Amino acid sequence: MSTVPTYTWKDYRSGLAPVWCPGCGDFSVVAAIYRALAELRIAPHQLAVISGIGCSSRLPGYTTAYGFNAIHGRAIPLATGLKAARPDTEVLVVGGDGDGFSIGGGHFPHAARRNVDMTYIVMDNCIYGLTKGQTSPTTPLGEKTATSRYGWPEQPANPLNLALAYGVSFVAQGFAGDMRTLKSLFVEAMRWKGFAFVEVHSPCVTYRGREQFDVVRERARPVPEDHDPTDRTAAFALADHPEFMYMGVLYKKPQDTYEERLDALRSSAKDASHCGHESFLDQFRTS
Amino acid sequence: MSTVPTYTWKDYRSGLAPVWCPGCGDFSVVAAIYRALAELRIAPHQLAVISGIGCSSRLPGYTTAYGFNAIHGRAIPLATGLKAARPDTEVLVVGGDGDGFSIGGGHFPHAARRNVDMTYIVMDNCIYGLTKGQTSPTTPLGEKTATSRYGWPEQPANPLNLALAYGVSFVAQGFAGDMRTLKSLFVEAMRWKGFAFVEVHSPCVTYRGREQFDVVRERARPVPEDHDPTDRTAAFALADHPEFMYMGVLYKKPQDTYEERLDALRSSAKDASHCGHESFLDQFRTS
Amino acid sequence: MASEVQEAPRRALTIFLMGSGGDGVITAGELLARAAAHDGLGCHLTKSFGPQIRGGESAVWLQVSADEVRSPAVSADVVMALSWESFPRFAGQLDLSPGTLVLVDEADSKAPDQIEDREGNPLTAVRVPIRRLAEEETGSQLGRNLVALGFLSALLGLPAETIPQAIAKRLKKRGGTVVANNVRAFERGQALAGESLYVALGAKLARGDKRPRIFMSGNDAVTLGALYSGVEFFAGYPITPASEILSSLAAELPGIGGTVIQAEDEIAAMTMVIGASFGGKKAMTATSGPGLSLKTEAIGLAAHAEIPCVIVNVQRGGPSTGMPTMTEQADIQLAVYGAHGDVPRVVIAATDTRGCYEATVKAFYLAERYQTPVIVLTDQLIGHRLEALPADSFEPHESFSKVNRRTVPEDNPTEPYKRYRLGRNPISPMSHPGIEGCAYRTSGIVHQENGCPTSDAGIHHVMNEKRQRKMDMLLKEMGGFQVVGPDEAEFGIISWGSTSGAALDAAARLTARGRRTSVCIVELLHPLPAEGIAAYAAKRRHLAVAELSYSAQFARLLRSEGVPLLDALLIHRGGGHPLLASEIERRLEEQFQ
């Protein structure tokens, strides 16, 4: 008889004290992650938390899991390689809007297409925190930042729309001001077989002010009860809503995971031919 | 009294003979471009054709315009820089599915958000032609290619969905097997103020066979007459259609261009403060 | 304590002011330094932060001197702690000695009774009522930085009015009462110092002539150089410690008709720059190590297609993400040799604030004249350090303004236009969209004279040659290095970039002690003026190379390009802290005694 070990949230908290600014939204996000992990009883050594660079990307260091705070924008491919190497590991990718939608924006669609079985949590603060307040792809049109004294001349990206267009199989939205919902979204996302994306509004109090919590709170609404989360067109409509930010799961539709497809492919390869060193060499023998 | 010069399609054809394989879809694309340019009476020296690397990316060399067959995946930012430098130049970006959606996939969303006033034509053949037949992001699931002997394990991207999610202001679909429609789409796209995207199905006869022309032809339908091209949700539905490929303009909605926004920003900068060398230096004087 | 004070006029003084987040250490340091600069003192202000964006420890080093300050110091004459709490963070870089005066708030419970240097020697520590005075005048401990500022300004003997005026200007918006309270807090600090004898420490500091100064960082000087050169297009991606250049140009350029784009990444930034320059405009980007690594491929394209452009790289500690807020000089090999294939490009280095300006102006000149990418290497130390400079430091550069822009062909030339015409002059006129009759197609593929692709190895050879000949011409035109010090110096130090200042100071001290030492400062890293440097080296009895790279990248570059270093002493280590004059001096003395 084997017993499943239980964990409390503290089992996931490392000794490293976060260097985030007091009041930063990211504190709630890491707290919700600890709690989701405890609920899911994931052993820290069976978990890997991968990130790029940014304030939010410091998160792996605050966990007791295997962690990699890698280079800016490359968390997703790094995690993809890791997941392929260790399919048994629970892989969590975390990071910021700049890391994920700007420099790393070229990787997101492909992990989605592959439906790699991992959870991607973006702490979106509509700004570059770590580098001190430059615009990001989600900064609103017209906003004044360190790099836009006269107002930002670009339309923001809508991360939920991106995820839906990329074919992400699980798309959710959360808010650092609502830790409880956040935790349950994380639980659901990590349980999801396939690529799960959670867009978390996590205000940067230093470069966009405490009031961002209120701005989000005012626009936040739970996903309507009658929303069919397998209806992608409906999900697009929620994501595109000009006024409200719908919190919860906007879309989920099971799909073969990359790992399953790779396994199938391994089987057909085994059936189809001799593979590996010896048989490869044999192809080149003149007799 | 000044007269507008007229051009024939031959005025846009350079002396360089295309090295494309006989029957390649790209021949029709360049032919349609010549004709669209002639119709629009764009002087070759007022036109720049920018590309990355690939069979399709060789196109600039076959025109009499200013041309840059640059590096793989970077046509869009290069063209963005050029357009900002010379707003009077007509800028055409051309390339392949690999160039645009794989290695260059991180740039497309940002040019779209900015609504840079240029036309982006992708010759999508669902394969890497130039490097001899590897899978691309639009290769169908299960297809066998040089890099997928046992069937490709990834879902393809849907370029129209991407463009719509990115907020591209003009989205159209065409087919190398229908040069006439193609030409008129190009005319409309180049006339469009803002970022215009035309997804052209341009079969690679060498690596996916001549029959691709039939495959596309069978699925091709004109965009329904009652389709409202300013309705993005409707456009998503057309783009996502499981059976038909809708040829024509799926979406168009005018929006400020990047150039207009930059101009506005220049005006407010001029109003707001003294700018430039002298006044910048003055900030640092101790008196 | 009076006994500790030197009576002979001092020529230099270093103040270390530290605190925790919100203590206002940076503001106080900047106000103090500006006032000192205005009062005719040479000065450097260096900031130091913890990893926190807000709320972490911060500190400023202020080096003031009757002469120009040239290199960083780590020994402090005065340490002023607004919160002793932050001391451990900085202890490693602070070189305290029995002569150091340590000022601690009397109410600071974190400070030990006995303050010691690293060897455990007790230091002169004085408890001062900073917090009490701040609370008395401003009703809050937030005014502590002003009390400290008053104290230090008295200590430096600065005119009583300068700083209060600056305070009034800064706080104007917050109303008269706030201004008055803060000025009073400042004055209490002044008085506090006045009551004591410490004031003698700095008040007697010899002064240079009192002229208005410019007080500026290297990054700002890069921006200034770019504006002076008529930059028309800038694309960049934020990265520490280069982001200020992007921010400043984003504020300055639009108003004069230019364009700044914050790109989605560094590859986009670099290719946007290529696009703008293909369009005929003066174009530039700025980044730091990780960004330069990413730009590698595109820089190769620019060199190959002969696209003028300027790439400023403000080096930081590496490898990888490394130490983003700290300095190092280890991107030199990447700058000179990064990119596949044989890729001639120009690399020039800046040594200090003025050097950042000059290198940028030169870079535009060289890029436009020779139609080539030019990389300017600076680093975090000089990029972020504020320096006081004479007001006329940035006069126009006759020599580098003579070529304002690449040569461009005329509309409708009589002969067919060839973008890469081969001829005696390897520089061929460069057309751009809009010029009639000169449209051309170019690419990253090996091209013929007209820009058309080819796979002819013979053409590949002559195009390699064309690009190399441009470098040869450029090398002939530019000196590329500078020798400072006694003519017949027996000791020689070859150095570059921000370490040059320390080398100069080391050389001056060695020379003063009878070991005639000169410094060869290399400005042009590629193409390298190897012959000249080798000739310099050959004349020295003892030679050293000084740089801030663990693997001695600069020394390797010298050897690579043909400066045989043979027995030279390589003084090098990884970054974080800058290389000091004292380190260079000591190493030379040890080796060649």
Add this chain to the structure above:
Amino acid sequence: MASEVQEAPRRALTIFLMGSGGDGVITAGELLARAAAHDGLGCHLTKSFGPQIRGGESAVWLQVSADEVRSPAVSADVVMALSWESFPRFAGQLDLSPGTLVLVDEADSKAPDQIEDREGNPLTAVRVPIRRLAEEETGSQLGRNLVALGFLSALLGLPAETIPQAIAKRLKKRGGTVVANNVRAFERGQALAGESLYVALGAKLARGDKRPRIFMSGNDAVTLGALYSGVEFFAGYPITPASEILSSLAAELPGIGGTVIQAEDEIAAMTMVIGASFGGKKAMTATSGPGLSLKTEAIGLAAHAEIPCVIVNVQRGGPSTGMPTMTEQADIQLAVYGAHGDVPRVVIAATDTRGCYEATVKAFYLAERYQTPVIVLTDQLIGHRLEALPADSFEPHESFSKVNRRTVPEDNPTEPYKRYRLGRNPISPMSHPGIEGCAYRTSGIVHQENGCPTSDAGIHHVMNEKRQRKMDMLLKEMGGFQVVGPDEAEFGIISWGSTSGAALDAAARLTARGRRTSVCIVELLHPLPAEGIAAYAAKRRHLAVAELSYSAQFARLLRSEGVPLLDALLIHRGGGHPLLASEIERRLEEQFQ
């Protein structure tokens, strides 16, 4: 014509077979070469294409010899043209001489009446009825390549059955008639040669012993090496001339439980490899110049975080997109010095097909043992060239299989696990997800022993040292270079990679003419065995460095790392065509006569 035929047994022969798209030149060349290899001849097959994907010109060089073939030839003994039309495309690289036998189809209207070499000397041109025979037997001119094949096989004196058997195997699916027709076309070709005297040319070619051979390209040998080493994960992005490695592994790895991902770009490929290796697996990528440029930043991360991984770079002509299907050796500086900061990494080079295998096996060994990225440099010439090798060429490597995988800690160790433990041994055990009690967090930021980020310059120093010490250990373990030739050679050639073969041939010819010459082939480019190479150099009276780089990157590397080249003759030029033994020989003779 008989008078032109050498009667003494020849030891080597070069055949150049060319045609237009669809002529089947490549197929014929491969069949011929395989049969020649099987018959005991040493042989190299090099392919050459125009820029077209289909329908362009193509050609094969077949060098056959009684001995091992070591370097490319451009002089042809026999030129066989299926379409004379394609001749201009290849004229530049073909070195024809009065001795060359040119075979042209009698019906080829594009061929001139008089065929001349570059100096205008008339050549022995013979009109042969290739097309007529093909049409007679296969009813189509498509069979021309088979007639040519028959002709050339007779000329080489190959056993009559071998090739028909291979034809039958290839065409089996297309039915008995097709096979029979094609075999008859082949036989007509054979007979055609037999009727003439040309057959004496090759039939008398001396033979090595008849053993089964392996006929393989360098890229395939890389794949083989990776499979032998137990590669578990591969991520790559297609690029000429490296794509075959991705294709082959995509076919081989899944069947043995591994994973291959075609990534969205090279940066993704490299970071996927880092992720897989972080996961404890043996991981690898392969690319060419532009891809290596893009991977620069991520390679820095791998070095910094001490992630074992193998990066194969098949060099092509640069800079930028350059000449994708042609060779060059100009990525060496990028491989050795690319990436910001001080980034120790291992770079090893392969000289030929067997070398590609060996370098790959070594690379996995070194990567896993020293926990470092290892770059293998090969190039288009050896990557695509097919070579005949003895069947036992790829026997297991005792020495490099002894460390099969990085050292890994045990579950739940008694002491707290420290990923970057500092100690006498700079190699610290590397944990991976799944191992209990050894979870750690790492990053590209400067880290402490446990992986936690720090901005302590002291720790930065010791971590720099740790990584460097691994390189020092590795250098001690590996020889890193190899000297071939007479012991007391007066002449020395230092070379690397694919140029080594030409250097060896040049040395052999010089030695045969009384100028004792040896070759020092450098295999380990970084860390460079500079001492050993310098010692070799010091013993030579005349020294040359031979490489295929316009800017002499290899020579610069040698100097950079401390091999003083002083008066050495630098033999170098840009790529496109490989450096030839004859060029090296001539340059040495001219210089040192």
